[in-house]
Amino acid sequence: MLKLKGGATRFSVPSFVYLPKLKILELRLMEYGRDIEAFFASLSSSCPALEDLLIEDVCRILPKFYIRAPQTLKRMTYIGFHVRNFDAQSLENLGLRGVRGSPVLVKDVIPSSLTEARVDLVLHDYGHSMLRLLNSLHRVRVLYLSLEASQDEYDDFELGDHNLITFPNLTHLVVRINSCGWDLLSKFLRSSSNLKDLSLEIIGYDKYEETNWIEPQSVPECLHSNLKIFEFWEYQDTKEEEEFVRYILKNGRSLEKVKVHQQYSDWEQYYQKLFLIPRASSACQLSILED
Numbered sequence: 001m002l003k004l005k006g007g008a009t010r011f012s013v014p015s016f017v018y019l020p021k022l023k024i025l026e027l028r029l030m031e032y033g034r035d036i037e038a039f040f041a042s043l044s045s046s047c048p049a050l051e052d053l054l055i056e057d058v059c060r061i062l063p064k065f066y067i068r069a070p071q072t073l074k075r076m077t078y079i080g081f082h083v084r085n086f087d088a089q090s091l092e093n094l095g096l097r098g099v100r101g102s103p104v105l106v107k108d109v110i111p112s113s114l115t116e117a118r119v120d121l122v123l124h125d126y127g128h129s130m131l132r133l134l135n136s137l138h139r140v141r142v143l144y145l146s147l148e149a150s151q152d153e154y155d156d157f158e159l160g161d162h163n164l165i166t167f168p169n170l171t172h173l174v175v176r177i178n179s180c181g182w183d184l185l186s187k188f189l190r191s192s193s194n195l196k197d198l199s200l201e202i203i204g205y206d207k208y209e210e211t212n213w214i215e216p217q218s219v220p221e222c223l224h225s226n227l228k229i230f231e232f233w234e235y236q237d238t239k240e241e242e243e244f245v246r247y248i249l250k251n252g253r254s255l256e257k258v259k260v261h262q263q264y265s266d267w268e269q270y271y272q273k274l275f276l277i278p279r280a281s282s283a284c285q286l287s288i289l290e291d
Contacts, residue, residue: 001022001023001024001025001026002019002022002024002025002026003024003026003028005028005029017039017042017046017047018045018046019046019047020047020048020049021049022047022049022050023049023050023051023052023072024050024051024052025047025050025052025053025054026053026054026056027054027055027056028054028056029056029057040067040068041067041068042068043067043068043069043070044068044069044070044071045070047070048070048072049070049072050069050070050072050073051072051073051074051075052073052074052075052076053067053069053073053075053076053077054076054077054078054079055077055078055079055080056079056080057078057079057080067086067087067088068086068087069086069087069088069091071089071090072090073088073090073091074090074091074092074093075091075092075093075094075095076088076091076093076094076095077094077095077096077097077118078095078096078097079095079097080097080098088111089111089113090111090113091110091111091113091114092113092114092115092116093114093115093116093117093118094110094114094116094117094118095117095118095119096117096118096119096120096121096133097118097119097120097121098120098121098122110133110136110137112139114137114139114140115139115140115141115142115169116140116141116142116143117137117140117142117143117144118144119133119137119143119144119145119146119147120144120146121146121147121148122147122148131165134165135165137167138165138166138167138168139167139168139169140167140169140170141169141170141171141172142170142171142172142173143167143170143172143173143174144174145173145174145175145176146175146176146177146203147176147177147178147181147184148178148203148204165191166191166192166193167188167191167192167195168193168194169194170192170194170195171194171195171196171197171226172195172196172197173188173192173195173197173198173199174199175188175198175199175200175201176200176201176202176203177200177201177202177203178202178203178204179202179204179238179240182212182213182214182240182244183214185200185244186213186214186216189216189220189222189223190216190220192220192222193220193221193222193225193226194222194226195222195226195227196222196226196227196228196229197227197228197229198227198229198230198231198248199230199231199232199233200230200231200232200233200244201232201233201234202234202236202241203234212239212240212243213240213243213244213247215247219251223248223251223252223253224251224253224254225253225254226254227248227252227254227255228254228255228256228257229255229256229257229258229259230248230252230255230257230258230259231258231259231260231261232244232245232258232259232260232261233261233291234261234262234263234291235260235261235262236262237262237271242273242274245258245260245274245277246277249277249278249279249280249284249286250277250278250279250280251280252279252280252281252284253280253281254281255279255280255281255283255284256281256283256284256285257284257285257287258284258285258286258287259287259288259289260274260286260287260288260289261289261290261291262288262289262290262291263290263291264290271288274286274288
């Protein structure tokens with residue numbers, strides 16, 4: 001394992017680097033020279049056994065570079081301003097975390113070997129790039145998606161009404177959205193027919209941009225056949241939240257567990273009404289938990 005964290009010293013890469021047994025490489029907040037481009041471009045030959053790569057560039061120092069990873073690379077996390085070009089044909093786990101106020105630029109196709117992705121981004125007029133990224137992730141089985149955006153940005157960023165991006169392999173979905181992102185959540189339900197486990201958290205409320213939960217015209221296939229677990233974090237008993245929980249309980253025919261997490265112990269009277277909601281699945285167990 002090799003971990004390098006930035007400081008006052010400029011990081012320069014030797015003209016020849018060969019680390020044949022290195023499996024984990026972390027580069028955080030480094031001040032790089034131009035020689036870093038050649039290092040990443042030759043990563044497959046300089047670190048032939050590399051399995052886990054983390055790059056943190058929140059200071060916007062790195063130039064635009066290309067990563068040619070070895071076939072052994074299974075996990076990669078990038079934290080910074082741009083999604084870079086990379087060639088990692090055996091990648092299984094990808095993490096992308098943007099910086100507030102930064103654009104999301106997708107430059108390459110995600111490898112088909114990818115099974116799990118974590119995306120944590122703030123949208124600022126780059127919805128089309130985000131759409132392209134999700135299209136590249138459509139084969140994953142597990143998706144953690146956190147999006148912070150305004151109503152206009154959510155409207156610009158859509159999975160598409162006529163040409164809906166589908167996630168045929170997706171079984172586990174964690175979504176963190178603003179209170180104006182309900183329509184995006186509805187589209188995910190429609191596009192993920194094999195979804196078995198759904199976790200939801202509303203990460204911010206804006207009384208000027210808050211939107212309503214609107215039921216889809218038809219019940220998504222995942223609710224008919226596959227969804228077994230639904231978990232709602234930071235539940236605040238808003239009208240939209242209650243309507244969504246009601247919709248899941250009313251239509252989830254295969255549901256086994258529904259967990260609603262709330263933080264306020266003096267709100268018990270408000271949650272009694274959740275137990276009175278009819279459930280499509282007789283096997284569904286509803287739990288209300290204090291965090």
